[in-house]
Amino acid sequence: MNRGRTLIAANWKMHKTSREAKAFFDTWRTFPALDCEIAFLPPFTLLHAVAPLLSGTEVLGGQNLHEAAAGAFTGEISAGMLRDAGCKYVLIGHSERRHVFGEPDERIALKVRAALEGGLRPILCVGETLEQRKNGNTLDIVWGQLAADLGRNPPREGFDIAYEPVWAIGTGKVASHHDAREVHEAVLEYLGKRGGGRDCRILYGGSVKPGNALDLLNSPGIHGLLVGGASLDPGSFHQIAALAKD
Numbered sequence: 001m002n003r004g005r006t007l008i009a010a011n012w013k014m015h016k017t018s019r020e021a022k023a024f025f026d027t028w029r030t031f032p033a034l035d036c037e038i039a040f041l042p043p044f045t046l047l048h049a050v051a052p053l054l055s056g057t058e059v060l061g062g063q064n065l066h067e068a069a070a071g072a073f074t075g076e077i078s079a080g081m082l083r084d085a086g087c088k089y090v091l092i093g094h095s096e097r098r099h100v101f102g103e104p105d106e107r108i109a110l111k112v113r114a115a116l117e118g119g120l121r122p123i124l125c126v127g128e129t130l131e132q133r134k135n136g137n138t139l140d141i142v143w144g145q146l147a148a149d150l151g152r153n154p155p156r157e158g159f160d161i162a163y164e165p166v167w168a169i170g171t172g173k174v175a176s177h178h179d180a181r182e183v184h185e186a187v188l189e190y191l192g193k194r195g196g197g198r199d200c201r202i203l204y205g206g207s208v209k210p211g212n213a214l215d216l217l218n219s220p221g222i223h224g225l226l227v228g229g230a231s232l233d234p235g236s237f238h239q240i241a242a243l244a245k246d
């Protein structure tokens with residue numbers, strides 16, 4: 001099964017102006033080339049500023065999209081607009097969208113379909129809260145999200161999954177590579193049983209730092225990382241990405 005290259009994605013969330021993005025890439029360009037695919041997911045306002053700064057295996061992605069192609073949806077942005085801005089990827093169902101903005105699975109499922117139809121490769125985020133983990137419900141929660149967001153028959157290919165335990169995002173607490181591996185293997189098993197996601201990579205996200213990235217990347221069933229806070233600094237993001245080998 002060909003899953004392509006290891007993917008290291010930088011989720012910049014609501015950070016950086018165009019001047020700060022330019023400063024990031026000025027420093028980033030002084031570092032050696034990398035042996036993996038790098039996706040930058042800046043805020044929408046920076047897509048056009050970042051696109052011409054990318055080179056080699058670096059690509060662009062959006063952090064969210066609306067499920068409609070166009071219309072009276074103030075403040076929203078469509079798959080076609082992201083494609084037009086040069087995006088290959090789009091994050092869908094990030095825990096901040098689910099838990100801060102209250103996006104339900106029904107919406108997330110529509111967004112996955114819109115992204116695929118619009119020629120984007122969704123990175124669908126799934127993950128349990130601390131309470132759900134403590135109650136031993138992690139796998140049920142993740143399977144439930146996969147079933148609701150991808151449907152009973154997941155698309156055969158064209159999407160990736162990021163496992164991001166909610167309690168690990170921005171908290172400095174990282175899942176052990178054993179815990180991450182258990183979920184990653186469960187996701188692969190889920191997709192395998194349903195004949196979907198044949199080229200799907202499973203990324204881990206949640207407090208990834210230079211000091212914990214290697215353990216995670218070495219864990220079987222992990223095909224990349226989704227990095228938030230540590231991706232804002234070119235030095236720490238490069239240290240993480242340099243650990244990824246195809």
Ligand code: PGA
Nearest residue numbers: 169170206207227228229
């Ligand atoms: P973090 O964020 O690396 O700052 O924990 C990860 C994410 O939310 O994608």
